[in-house]
Amino acid sequence: MIDLYNDTELKSHLPSIKEDKFSDDQVLEEIRKLKNELANEVVILGHHYQQDDIIQFADITGDSLQLSREASKLSKPYVIFCGVHFMAETADMLTTDEQSVILPDLKAGCSMADMANRKEIDRCWNFLTSATSQKIVPITYINCAATLKSFVGENNGAICTSSNAKEVIQWAFKEGQKLLFFPDQHLGRNTCSELGISLDEMIVYNPSMLNGGVTKEQVEKAKVILWYGFCSVHQGFQAKQIDQIREEEPDRKIIVHPECSYEVFKKADLAGSTSYIINTIDQAPAGSKFAVGTEINLVNRLNKKYEDKSITSLSPYQCLCTTMYRVRPRWLLKSLQSIKEKKPINVIKVDKETTKYSLLALENMFKVTK
Numbered sequence: 001m002i003d004l005y006n007d008t009e010l011k012s013h014l015p016s017i018k019e020d021k022f023s024d025d026q027v028l029e030e031i032r033k034l035k036n037e038l039a040n041e042v043v044i045l046g047h048h049y050q051q052d053d054i055i056q057f058a059d060i061t062g063d064s065l066q067l068s069r070e071a072s073k074l075s076k077p078y079v080i081f082c083g084v085h086f087m088a089e090t091a092d093m094l095t096t097d098e099q100s101v102i103l104p105d106l107k108a109g110c111s112m113a114d115m116a117n118r119k120e121i122d123r124c125w126n127f128l129t130s131a132t133s134q135k136i137v138p139i140t141y142i143n144c145a146a147t148l149k150s151f152v153g154e155n156n157g158a159i160c161t162s163s164n165a166k167e168v169i170q171w172a173f174k175e176g177q178k179l180l181f182f183p184d185q186h187l188g189r190n191t192c193s194e195l196g197i198s199l200d201e202m203i204v205y206n207p208s209m210l211n212g213g214v215t216k217e218q219v220e221k222a223k224v225i226l227w228y229g230f231c232s233v234h235q236g237f238q239a240k241q242i243d244q245i246r247e248e249e250p251d252r253k254i255i256v257h258p259e260c261s262y263e264v265f266k267k268a269d270l271a272g273s274t275s276y277i278i279n280t281i282d283q284a285p286a287g288s289k290f291a292v293g294t295e296i297n298l299v300n301r302l303n304k305k306y307e308d309k310s311i312t313s314l315s316p317y318q319c320l321c322t323t324m325y326r327v328r329p330r331w332l333l334k335s336l337q338s339i340k341e342k343k344p345i346n347v348i349k350v351d352k353e354t355t356k357y358s359l360l361a362l363e364n365m366f367k368v369t370k
């Protein structure tokens with residue numbers, strides 16, 4: 001695996017800007033040519049939050065769940081993953097050893113995924129399991145490093161996405177009495193509250209505090225232990241923005257992603273994964289109005305696509321996922337060029353042990369959501 005925090009190692013894998021001789025338009029033209037030339041060897045996956053200049057080249061677009069399912073069906077030797085690091089890791093684990101998964105920019109990470117690491121999770125687990133004799137089932141949102149997915153597999157838990165968190169959590173409560181949910185506290189809290197678990201049955205474990213800032217008595221009493229992580233993009237949406245829209249345009253529906261805070265989630269008319277948001281808007285009658293609480297590239301794309309509907313962002317500020325935005329057409333071109341030269345760059349490889357246990361956790365998710 002490439003060490004993302006080692007600058008010297010990282011630089012040797014980054015595309016070089018100096019060597020570039022193409023204008024922006026030429027870059028797009030070159031991608032088009034090379035994509036055709038390498039059509040039998042390369043498949044390009046594009047996450048919904050990617051910019052349009054990338055999405056236009058994607059063979060498959062989707063959210064984390066769709067793309068992880070698609071990755072497992074692919075047979076072409078090269079998969080270029082236009083998304084963030086944890087997604088490329090998941091794709092590597094779901095593809096064969098003969099296939100290579102490429103992330104166009106290695107610095108395309110996820111601020112939420114970075115809020116939990118294996119050392120912290122191990123420390124948390126030791127504390128929680130020493131605080132109670134009840135069985136705790138670990139559930140991780142797919143937005144995390146492979147080592148954390150492996151932790152979940154090693155401890156008989158499951159991975160979830162924002163599309164299937166409800167089903168996975170229901171499954172977990174059949175397996176044990178308590179839940180450790182990481183790294184996104186909001187998805188955990190919002191989904192558990194939808195399942196009828198009250199807020200006072202949930203506690204937040206903050207890894208930067210001694211024992212997570214909770215006592216053994218609190219752990220014993222709690223049903224759900226939420227990790228203190230969040231998405232910096234979705235945290236940008238606020239309840240007062242909903243109040244303002246309701247006052248100005250009462251007929252505009254508010255639809256948000258469950259990574260938004262509890263207050264926003266509760267006040268919104270509708271909430272669900274990116275796929276849910278897309279499908280809801282797609283199926284709404286002409287003339288419908290939506291204020292959407294999710295990443296701005298997707299909101300703008302929906303607005304362009306559905307000319308007969310009015311689609312705006314819930315926030316007046318640009319809620320952009322800056323790490324997704326790091327994947328530029330120029331880096332996509334570099335990835336294609338490196339494949340053509342038979343010297344692929346930025347190949348994401350997860351070691352066998354980590355893969356083995358992560359796949360157990362993924363299998364539990366697929367079993368529940370089939």
Ligand code: SF4
Nearest residue numbers: 110111112231233321
């Ligand atoms: S939108 Fe949030 S959770 Fe998704 S990749 Fe960006 S920072 Fe991570």
